[in-house]
Amino acid sequence: MCALRGPVCSFLTRLRRILRIVSERTIVSLIFLCGVSAVIFVFGIFFFVFREGAPFLRHGFDAKEFFLSPDWYPTSATNKRYGILAQLIGTGTVTLVAMLVAVPFSLGAGIFIAEFCGKKTREIMKILIELLAAIPSVVWGFIGLMVMNPLIIWLTGAPIGLNVLNAGVIVGLMSVPIIVTIAEDAIRAVPDTYIEAAEALGATRWQLVRKVILPAAKSGLLAAVLLGVGRAVGETMAVLMCTGHSINIPFDGKAPFFHVLDSVRTLTATIAAEMGEAPRLEVNADGTFPAEALHYQSLFVIGIVLFAVTFVINVTADLIVKGIRKRK
């Protein structure tokens, strides 16, 4: 193997061995770094958001006003108010409409892909649905603005088509891919023995789905819907473009109580729209912040609220999915 003799040869073999050990260790530590980076980033973001929002929590924060007042006047010269009730309701209503649109479609599509269509159709459908997930959210917003907007005005006679309905439909369509994918997985995870048993008893395809597959897959389907909700709550660009972005609570005491054709504003859109013009001011010498600094900080507190909501939704969905795996 070694053309050279004596000390040169032994030096080369030793060098090769050292190199091998070093490169092995480098690669292992690189892979380790990649593995932990996700954790580091999550905690990093968490830390950053909290650090920026903390002064507001310490000084200007009044939980009752913050969550229960619809008055959002962070830039008022005389009377700054920070109430996010309208945005909370905006996010809630858009998510609700989105789920009303997405859940029936997605579960139907999931059932169709998993149980009813042939192999070829399934492959094509899956590719198309993944393609749906790849459409940038600004393009969805554009569709809401240029297609849905005139359509809603034409159909309903509303003065403006940028409202809960528009954003709900757009965000609903955006959440379809994730719900379909998870729902299909949940349905296909139903053990074949159940299906075989039901078929041998003479169940038709639809009876099989309704009486065996859906009950057996129900927690997976719930997890799918929850992940869709998480997606809808977190969506920013499309809702910013489609909701009309006005501080407004789409409810009143008169029938029909919930006005789906009202414009609203969501938590995410508030941050996206205002972050650019809110100044990040340094702390004064006496430890207080200038009043103008609270706007920037309050946006981060909204971020914390969003973070908490999506965290809870995702963890719940995750626990449900884990529960399914454990039972098998």
Add this chain to the structure above:
Amino acid sequence: MAANQQHAEYAIETSNLNLWYGDFQALLNVCTKIKAGIITGLIGPSGCGKTTLLRCFNRMNERFENVRVEGSVEILGSNIYDPEVSVVELRKRVGMVFQRPNPLPLSIYDNVAFGLKVHSPWRSLYKDDIDAAVEKALEEVFLLDSVKDQLHRKGTDLQLEQQQKLCIARLLPLKPELLLMDEPCSALDAAGTEAVEDLLLSLRGRYTIVIVTHNMAQARRISDECIYMLNGKLIEHGETSDIFLNPKDKRTEEYIEGRYG
């Protein structure tokens, strides 16, 4: 069933039955007549086609892709491979029990009532009728006493032996003519096997039973007739005592003696 025995001596008649999985031919020209009201055992080494043949009788083979069937299978007088035959109706008349007990993830009660509900038009069933049918079916499989007070329990939580009995019980409310059993005891211990065998013997006469088994001793204990298969061909069909004591075919003899398989 006594009435059926008068009408037709044979429950199943196959003629020139051929079956392919893709390019692989799993059944070659199987011609046989299975008598009604008795227990017929299907024996042979692994991969000889006995499960495939069994699955032809309720068309469960159609679940797999690339399956092609030629020839005919007449069950109680009609060819089940006729295009106008309803598979749903066929499977109501021909029940199947699988190798691993596979109760549905429902309550014991719903497991037994499942077939009934599936085959009855919506809202045509009265709760009392279902209750009675469930009770009768559980009684027939000797399960009623042990689960009487826990009918809401999940069928999948029972012991394996009880699960297998439940899988037999859920066929009975449909009043099937034929019960197909695919190695129903292979997942059970000795006591469970004995209990299920006793059950089969008690069902004998009321139902025509076809049972696939790997267990020679079991075939001997419970079957009236045996069919010996090898490489997709039917080698010998006769009374169990004949097959075991003086087989006509050399290959049967060698298999019975344990020279291969």
